[in-house]
Amino acid sequence: MxxxxxxxxxxxxxxxxxxxxxxxxxxxxxxxxxxxxxxxxxxxxxxxxxxxxxxxxxxxxxxxxxxxxxxxxxxxxxxxxxxxxxxxxxxxxxxxxxxxxxxxxxxxxxxxxxxxxxxxxxxxxxxxxxxxxxRVGLFQEAFAKHGGLSENEIFFFAPALAFGGTESIQYIEKGNAVVHQHLLFEMGVDHSDDTEADDMWSQAYEANPHVFELDNGGLMVSFTLSETVDTILPLAPETMYEIEGETISLWALTFVSLTKDENLGFLEYRKALKQLQPYIVEARGDHILVRGLSLAEMEHILTEQ
Structure with missing residues (x-):
């Protein structure tokens, strides 16, 4: 044999x-x-x-x-x-x-x-x-939902397992293996070590980058803001995250409704931060804390062009 x-x-x-x-x-x-x-x-x-x-x-x-x-x-x-x-x-x-x-x-x-x-x-x-x-069962679900993988692609979890994601089909995306492996390594840095237990920052979810390939071959890096969830966002993600040898075409913020169980849409990151100004609780260093938004507030932001 x-x-x-x-x-x-x-x-x-x-x-x-x-x-x-x-x-x-x-x-x-x-x-x-x-x-x-x-x-x-x-x-x-x-x-x-x-x-x-x-x-x-x-x-x-x-x-x-x-x-x-x-x-x-x-x-x-x-x-x-x-x-x-x-x-x-x-x-x-x-x-x-x-x-x-x-x-x-x-x-x-x-x-x-x-x-x-x-x-x-x-x-x-x-x-x-x-x-x-x-993860055979989950792979088969992902294959049916997202299609097969090319040689350099993998399925991954968004958000990552280490940052609140779970091993279920609704959290699975598909993308470049090396790009995602690099991002998962970079995402291992914890920005909340200095917070106290009763501090609002320590209870908030820290948004992490997810990479998607655009139709034109470029890359989009998106962060997620979920309904009612206090969230820590980077002020300037382009200075904190980079992918060696790759150009990021679009930085974005995706709005997710928990009551509707769907993505409501996304905005270019700088525009999103401008729209979120009334909801920012505090800024610390390179990050801001945004209070949890209601569904109505999210829908208002997305329609306020």
Whole structure:
């Protein structure tokens, strides 16, 4: 049995996989197992099992891995789930290796304490692997709602799990994997450490950026203001958040109704802040605190052009 036979049987390859270049194969010669190089040549990079798992080119994600974990000698990302969790090949010596993971949503990493071959032959085909790491049911719902994933796309949670989101279909969006992985890392900064327990700031929701690709290929970064929720917003998000190598075409604020359970619409960010002036409770440093707005107040702001 070949190392990848159980993987391919469990997660069939898509028809539009991308084959590695000769330069890529030469670059990773001796750095990853020969079986993986052969697999790249025979099948290619892209979606397997309709995107539940992706065989990835390490060069596309090595900078992201370094951002999250620092320099890791002998570590290369080779596999990714449809929700952006990275699986990392780690060469321990000339005769030993193992597999690790980086879970971007729960901000954790760890080792499977098993070899590369054992991981693909025994761990991945197991049903409990799919249940624990792939969110199969949620993936299928997201696939039905948002369509399939391209090679560089993942499903993600908006808001992020670490900032109030939940693992349910209404909070799932689709977008560029590297862009979202970068944003989740940047969103790990807590701006409310100095607040007291009974302080209104400590009880407020801190809005975080969500990235969307526009029809013209540009990127929109949006923050969310939810009905009745006291919210902390950045005064100048363009100075606080950036995506290396990417240009942000539009900064926006999205208004969400909890009673209607829908997005009411969005405004360009600077215009939104101007409209929100009567509802700002206080400014602290680079942030403002906006009191919770009623549905009527939100609808008034959106219609006040």
């Amino acid at each position: 070949k190392v990848f036979d159980p993987f391919v049987s469990k997660y069939p390859p898509d028809n539009n996989l991308r084959k590695p270049t000769a330069e890529t194969l030469e670059q990773f010669q001796g750095k990853v197992p020969a079986e993986l190089l052969n697999f790249w040549q025979e099948y290619g990079f892209g979606n397997y099992g309709e995107g539940l798992l992706k065989i990835i080119d390490p060069t596309d994600y090595i900078d992201m891995l370094t951002l999250w974990l620092g320099e890791q000698e002998g570590c290369l990302p080779i596999l990714m789930t449809g929700f952006g969790t990275l699986f990392i090949y780690r060469k321990l010596s000339d005769t030993a290796d193992d597999m690790c993971l980086l879970d971007i949503h729960n901000r954790r990493s760890g080792s499977f304490s098993t070899s590369f071959s054992d991981f693909f032959e025994r761990i991945i085909p197991a049903e409990n692997f799919a249940a624990q790491f792939l």
